[in-house]
Amino acid sequence: MDFRELVYGQKPFEGVFVFDVHGHIGFEQGSQLGPNDGESMVHTMDRMGVDGICVSFSPGIRGAWKRGNDQTKDTCKRLPGRVFGYAVPNPFHAECDLTPYFEEDLGFRGVKIHGNIQGETPENDPRYAHAFELANRLKLPVLFHAWMPYEVDRAADVASRYPDLNVIIGHGGLTFARDRAVAACKRYDNVFCDTAISSAPDGSIEWLVDKVGVEKVLYGSDMSFFDCIHTLGKLALAKLSDTDKEKILGLNAKKIFDL
Amino acid sequence: MLRFIDARCMLGERCIIREGDPNTKEAILELMDRCHIEKAIVYHAMARESELPAGNMALIGETAGDDRFIRQWCALPSYFGEYMSAEDFFDAMKQHHVTSMRLLPKTCGYSLRPHSIGKLMDLAAQCHMPVFIDLGTELTTDESYDLCKMYPEVDLVFGNSGYRENRRLGPILEQCPNFYLGTGNYVAHCGIKLFCEYYGAERLIFDTGLPTGSATAAVSLIGYAEISDEEKALIAHGNIERLLGEVRL
Amino acid sequence: MRFIDARCQLGRRCVIRENEPVTKAEILELMDRCRIERAVAYHAIAKEGDVKAGNMELLKDTEGDSRFLRQWVALPHTFGEFMSVEELLKGMKENSVSSIRMFPKTHGYSLKPYALGKFMDAMAEHKIPVFMTYNELASEDALYAMLTDYPKVNFIISDVSYREERKLFPILEHCPNFHIGTGNYVVHGGVKTMCEYFGAERMIFDTGLPTGSAAAAVSLICFAEISEEEKTLIASGNLERMLSEVEL
Amino acid sequence: MNWEQYIFEGKPFEGIYIFDVHGHVGAHKPFQLGGYDADSVAKTCRRMNVDGVVVSSLPALASDWKWGNEEVAASVDAYPGLIWGYASPNPFYEDCDITPYLDLPGFVGVKIHGDMQGSTPVNDPRYFPTYEVANERGLPVLFHAWLSAEVRAAADVARRYPNTKIILGHSGMTARDTALEVARTCDNIFIDTAISSTYDNAIEVLVDKVGADRVVYGSDICFFDCIHTMGKIALARISDTDKEKIFGLNARGLFSL
């Protein structure tokens, strides 16, 4: 399969399993995003040949945690097999408990932590412990918003204390915190990186793969915050072998997500 | 006995809360009773913090059949069909008895200039609807002069002024008749007295900033101010009743 | 589909990171890999060091190289610095330089008419497009002021953050001389919505090489849900039209 | 020597050796410099009877390191004996080696400005190859030392490479006390006087705390002018011998001219 021809011919990614580990649905208070509901995401995924995506509900991170997770649950119910969910905890509301979302298959496949938006709470804060214990028990992936070096270090700290869950460092592998992300991936085998970023030079994904090994890199696009077509195109045109591209696009995700 | 109408109160679940804060509607109602606050103009936490469209609608549900709350919606200039157009927004407000609107330029990232919110403000002027906005978090005091001059026929109520802004507020109050100041945390020493002396009590609007502001402090600020009872009544409820009375939807 | 890149930086810059393209050869390899035919190029020294010397280095680096269209960085003529407007136009004519890039924040000067009035009148008169990145402007109000102060000058603003949509759409509506560089315009369905509401004429393909990703920029256009004609307009049509209108 | 008489008649000083250890050629992007090419630097030096100035290139520090060092080489060739050169490395480029420049006649030292190069601390291992060369040849190394962190990093380099002569540029303007204390502990650390605006008596404090032997005249010429720093030293309440040491005798020893 020649990935470059896909871009030139403007053809979707057929014949390869593509799973997006970093998605968002819902209204973004600070700025107007493009269409951000589940259905419009699936429309773009069909166009591009993306098989599935795991999303969190943005207003649920910024506001009422229960309503946010319920919105994700409804979307997963409406679009089974295409849209999966991250459960989002809240460190301030003592009554917050994510277990009901995992008692039966409601489409939830992981936990999303965004301490920065939630009052800049440290990512390894004890108030998130209930979510980590749940993820550890069910061997779930936990996606961290980790843009800054100290956020990457905190995510690594969680990985060290909960060996059975898999930590995904969101954005950190490509920002100026990338050296910390590489150190974390090398030190713990349950730490992974994703490719979600609005802008990074060509060659940055190749650098990441070279430093942490292709098994540690997962395709993530931050879709509905921004489009996925540029990240897909960047991967397709990257100087990586086709097997590496297939692993990044979906095979790696298959190992740590129960799909 | 002095009765108050609160011009700045937020209902609904918030993301960041602290133990002991008045985090529920019941806690807010208890505080309003304790402070003799008869009614409160309320907007929804979700509309301000996380999801404006859903927050405005949630407010309707949470204040249905409750005459102690006067509804206020957060406005958003709509492009690419993101939210209701200005005309639909005002029709919906009419339908749901919403009598004032709040601007969030910094939180929602839009410009206050006519090319951005011109339609919304023209309709507000037509309906004599007061428009609320917070100093400090949403715009600077210097920019409030520009806002008053850009929309002279709209009554603008600026909350959250704090105690440092007197030198900037003075000239604006002289030049802008449509500038009204919320008293919630206007705690400058003798602030209320000096304001009434220089610029008249007609332009002070009592507000508390619940649940993050303190209602007990706000009512004491007016109760103990060195001003006449008529002035206290105007500030506590007279001015806001006049502004809301003029609204023609 | 022919791509012409509207924003490429040649020359050795100060801060680089491992694996980032630096030399002209690396940039050309990326352009070939992404099938970018030609690129409007300015020089790193003109941005980071000596503006006049950087512009001269650009002439040397692009001597007899058809892959690059020359673009000079400009400065105001205060205290006799840089070139006067007349010298600049003469230099552009002699060295076939067809566009200007400005860095008001990096080089620290005012964009207001009292400072740049004469300069911008010349740009308007000769129909020379002015290129800028969004972070060189203090705020969206500063952008709006600039666009309305100089209505007859075509401005191409690139690296527009996806967070600025609500501020940019009203400006797009009111300022026809406002064009967006699509290099990092990553809003979900952004290119499609822009075409629907404002037309493909308002968008110019650029990459921001070497610090921007050419592959991402190309994919943004190839995979956009718009017609073939619109894609070609964005990929090269609009820029070629704009550069052909320049009268030197 | 009646310094006042020279100044108030606008006459440059005669009969003393003046050597400026902190000069620049080349433009600086954030703001406009007066004349920044070699000719205008030379013109000012000749007008003010300055016998020699060591320059580094601002573009070498903030832009293209090779182009900048070539600019210094051209300036040194154009005015041999008047303009001397600092070579400046760039920590990000593995292929960056400034020894060819240091081998050229007229190159007498190394200039490091970590702040302009992605705020890299000056004791970053990527600068060590340059320090090894400077240590072998016993060359002076001029640091931009404005903040206390920069002063401490420079002191760390001075301890690791005792054979180099470290000059703290701007005498640790905001961290002068750290700079003075560090200068007292390491005998291969010197302080220069390149500050755009500091109060009177600053020169007296430097001389009082570390002695005139460790203070060298530096003006940051073309970044800004040198005439006010010369006047400040001339009118300072310190002995004539101290002034002559600061103006040039110390530098003559430092750069073995």
Add this chain to the structure above:
Amino acid sequence: MRFFDASCRLGRPAAFGEGMPWQTDEILEIMARCHIDGALAYHIVAREGETQDGNELLLREIAQIPQLQPQWCALPATYDEFLHADALRDAMKENGVRTLRIAPKSFAHSARPYAMKELMGFAAECRVPVFFDYGEAPCDELYEICHDYPDVSFVITNTAYALNRWLGPVLDACGNLYLGTGNYVPHRGLETFCKYYAADRLVFNTNLPTGSATAAVSLVCFADISKEEKELIAHGNIERLLGEVRL
């Protein structure tokens, strides 16, 4: 060559570097050393704390010092916090005060006409020069302040070396801007200024005690400009400006 310092500061600072000559007698010693015959001085209490009390304290401190003339700090009379126009005129006339210093940013008031109309109207009417540090109205704000009050002569002090690209356009557009040369140290700064504009818009000052007087005088003495231009800068221009004051 004799000098007249258009702006220096008296009074005990809250914090200062070791050796800073802030005491009045130290300032007078440096002035003598630098051939500075007289100076316009403002007080730190007026600039940092209470404006009216500081101005009166200044008058008391320099009553017995003939070389020092008073320069008052001023701000808009919001809430009657400072003298209104006519009261200010009488007080200045009575105490021989002929210049004012404003600080919009530090005093947290707006510099735009809606706030400073009364104060600037008085300054224009009585031809009183108004001083301010460049940091109080930098970049485009400098143009706006000179443009909003065209009949007031503004003198900016404490400029340092990084402002030419902002200063040039304002000098072109507004004839009422003068430059304090205290630490205006761009390479060949005065020479370039005189070439493109004119020496009669340069006013010598030292910014004592935070600025260096020895550096300030050297800047003028060693500048590559004619003797007449040096005389204008050293004292000619400020004497002309003070001569025009009509209280």
